[in-house]
Amino acid sequence: MSTRWQRVLSIATLCAAVTMGFGGAAVTAAPMSGMTDAKAAGLRVTLDTLLQEHAYLAAMATGAALGGRQADFKAAAGALDQNSIALSTTIGSVYGAGAEQAFLPLWRKHIGFIVDYTAGLAAKNKMQQDKAVSDLIGYTKDFGAFLHSANPSLSADAVADLVKEHVLTLKVVIDEQAAGHPMAASQALRAAAAHMQMIGDTLAAAIVAQFPDKFAQLQ
């Protein structure tokens, strides 16, 4: 079996495991129903929306930067940071102010590496590009460790793999933008945005399993 399919299966297994309370929560009679309860569904929708928005805004920013459109870049970068703040607020609503304050600079760090990669492409500086990619790959381990620490049912390696896929799919978008291939860039962006739902769904399921009382449907 190819390594890509092995990774897809391992992530799917992880999603099923956390949904069924494999991390230690009690298994209910309808283990999949948790994600349809209003609060749980609301969390999933919030995370999916914000993470997909992240992908689109990042692409807007990198496209503007590569196109030399400074005003557009500034606007997109500003909106991207607002998105980062919204994500950290969502994390904080679950894990508290300390986690929120740690999440934001950590999340912003990977955006900085994406900016470095884009700048490297614009300058045709291979060394800068390679360093940025190396930094991004290293970052995935940090992010995996962060979420695993917040939620032990989330494997650090599995989260790192999900974020790595995010980084690599977004890299394709940026590469196509730099190459002046708008059609290919747009298609790649659809794929990059779609992947963010995997991260959002996995994270939401794990949080709901971790705090079943917090996300129980009010009767």
Place this chain on the structure above:
Amino acid sequence: MRCLVGAGVVLVAALPEFAMADMAPRPVTIQTFQFQPAQIEIAAGTPVTWTNTDEIEHTVTSGTPEHRTPMFNASLKGPGAAFSVTFSKPGTYVYFCDRHHFMQGQITVK
């Protein structure tokens, strides 16, 4: 006797450093990319022990990212890794994680 005992109690109470000094190590837990607690106050001579619970390397580096000091710089590579420093002189000591600069802490030594 009561007066003597009373005087003794007053005498001890007048020496708060002697009576209140706590030499047991004060723990700081590194968890979810935070120093917990981020700010502590200790008596001079008290050791502080940092213990990493995250599955990633953190450092405990004296100073700030912009201005490091040579007092201490320890790498805690993973869960269970620990590091101790005894603070002998009163003052305020800041520190940070050199891998994640947003992680910062402060120790006030009385």
